[in-house]
Amino acid sequence: MNEYSFILWHDSEMATTAKSAKRTATREKRRRQLIDAAVKCIARKGLGNTTIGDVAAEAGLSQGIVNLHFESKDNLFHETLRQLADEYKMRFESAMNKSRPLAADRLQALMELDLSPSICDRKKIAVWFAFWGEVKSRPTYRKICEKLDEHYDEVTKGLCDELIAEGNYKGISGAGVSTVLTSITNGLWQTCLISPKSFDRQQAMSAINEYLQSIFPKHFPVNSIED
Amino acid sequence: MNEYSFILWHDSEMATTAKSAKRTATREKRRRQLIDAAVKCIARKGLGNTTIGDVAAEAGLSQGIVNLHFESKDNLFHETLRQLADEYKMRFESAMNKSRPLAADRLQALMELDLSPSICDRKKIAVWFAFWGEVKSRPTYRKICEKLDEHYDEVTKGLCDELIAEGNYKGISGAGVSTVLTSITNGLWQTCLISPKSFDRQQAMSAINEYLQSIFPKHFPVNSIED
Amino acid sequence: MNEYSFILWHDSEMATTAKSAKRTATREKRRRQLIDAAVKCIARKGLGNTTIGDVAAEAGLSQGIVNLHFESKDNLFHETLRQLADEYKMRFESAMNKSRPLAADRLQALMELDLSPSICDRKKIAVWFAFWGEVKSRPTYRKICEKLDEHYDEVTKGLCDELIAEGNYKGISGAGVSTVLTSITNGLWQTCLISPKSFDRQQAMSAINEYLQSIFPKHFPVNSIED
Amino acid sequence: MNEYSFILWHDSEMATTAKSAKRTATREKRRRQLIDAAVKCIARKGLGNTTIGDVAAEAGLSQGIVNLHFESKDNLFHETLRQLADEYKMRFESAMNKSRPLAADRLQALMELDLSPSICDRKKIAVWFAFWGEVKSRPTYRKICEKLDEHYDEVTKGLCDELIAEGNYKGISGAGVSTVLTSITNGLWQTCLISPKSFDRQQAMSAINEYLQSIFPKHFPVNSIED
DNA sequence: AATGAATGAGCTTTCATTCAT
């Protein structure tokens, strides 16, 4: 009986899964650990100045670990972006599902999500901007971002179309409003990144609400929204 | 009598000034040439992957030239960003001055400027995003960007306040509207960068106009704006 | 039962220590190897013309190795000087200890050490002069050399004082004689460096002995010293 | 009448010499100016860290000037060393000639010269050591230094032989004493360079005098030498 | 699976030298 069998013996859940499954699990955990470390480093030092050594050190592991699990630095960053996008999408879906199934509520929920402290956090925004900064020269980065944006636009446009139909609003289009809404959050994040001192979550949310109230007065009556 | 003798004749002090001005001009011209080359390289390869050799080659000059004129790569990029900011600001002021001196016209002019082909150009946007991507880890980059944004916000807010006062609009604030406007252009640029195929200048402008018409109906009557 | 099992058996803590000791040893060995290579290169090419690449090549290793183990070229040279000083001091102490515990014998032993082939070797002298040549512009080099000289002077002066007291010599001081003695070896080394063909170890030793005999006749009677 | 003729007109000394002679004079003056600047730089920064730019700046002239007058950096340094050696030799001869024509006086004069503030100056010593530090790897440097040393030794040995013959001193040789004397000054200079705080000109001179008094008591009676 | 020493390509920077003015 060796060290290995000892572990397998005591952990019945492990025992039921195959040995390779356990390895895979461990492997996935390490990858996740390294991606998390990469995010922290990118937030602190930027994409261009983050070295594989930084990431390994942040994870408390050794030099060679990144190449062992990701084959290359490029790949690590690629997977990191994918992870960020997946995470964002999950939270997006979750916000939709948790809200009341009304277009106005959902739109409101999505806007609030984008300004929520865990997403509209300067460190995380810095990471997004770090990747966006390389989008032009890295087609693969662009594709991941584009796909996420497309989904965001599609959903928002759908909700706006619904509201416009419901409210019989004139002079506006779902496409136009969703374009504005999508743009606003990006613009607010930029302010949070560049002028953190003048950025104020409340004011930002107020600006969005003012907009929604002006444009969809029937769905977002004044004072209907409270914090 | 040529240009030279004219200078010598009319102002002997000018002769010295002219000489040093010429030296300075030459020096300034090289710096500008290198900054232009840097912009091209950053657009093509990103900040992190642009080498001093790339910039020199793009300018058709030798390796050592960048350090000769900028002392370091960091400094070159710093000056490049400053140049971009200066240029943007000049075009901003120019757009204001060329427009009719009415708040609505000026706001319209500024929005059009941000979407004009020479500013809302994917290559140029890529360069801005490249710098924004390093803002978190480079305080000096941040400061340059912040100062520019502050100026933009200030002017836009002033114009919005004027319009609100003139039109006696209710339920909106100059701060809120200008926040939305500022954000929109940034958001549109992001779309241009990330989803160039789905980005359409006309649609983008329409979205902005829809917004202005909804929010300032007295100043931006429907169909008042045509391309 | 092999060495390994012995360690594990007798002291499990030792197992860790042994491991890290081995790591350290290896690391220390590499550093030493590089310092030795540096000494050779400096002897051959001088401080200013020795490149990191030269040192690595001399050690039969790769370019990056010096920065890996010493962080910078400066540091390598600094450590090299320190190593030279340490080595010299060790040999100095050793010569003192091996000699009979009489002041005269010790003084004689020290002089012989300084002219011994392994110390008064043109290559090694060249290295010392290489460092001395930078002493003025490198305070850290100066400090290392100064400390060594201070020790040398202190010991020599002590021995001279003893001899003067013992022999009741008049007209001389321990400080004066030790100054002369210290100076002589440096001067002889310089001759060895600059005029190697006219430098003769025997003659040099004779000159020193003549001096000692003249100044301390009771301790160094004529013909008492033979080679 | 041009600028040139103006100068020739007013400076009759110049007028008598040919134009080319003036050029040569100017040329020699520039070379000397650059050598002086080189000495200052070497004293401050060492041989290895002195750049051609440093020298030109120190001389208040432009980048290209050194190559214009010396063809290469190597040549400048070579000429600088030669200049130093020539200067030293001139002062050496001058000290001999100014002294009373007695061997004892001349020896005394030479020792005093080597410790005089203008020669035993830390900056100048630093320059000598800078060159000595490269002697091993630069045969031409070595030759210049060797020639100077040979002359020094030859003269000193002659004086010592004279004294020994005159005083009928036993147990010492001219070669031995001159070796010691030559060595002493080099050794004292080294102390001045490395331990400037503990170096004291008076003590140094006393040590030499003690030595001369011990070894040549008839020529250097105690208290015969006063400061 | 993990380590970390070693590699070596690639980068920034320095600087002797050249050359048009």
Place this chain on the structure above:
DNA sequence: TATGAATGAAAGCTCATTCAT
């Protein structure tokens, strides 16, 4: 003669990647 912008080779240093353990 003198300048100083420009060159480009050479150097130090960084770091992704490899590999023996």
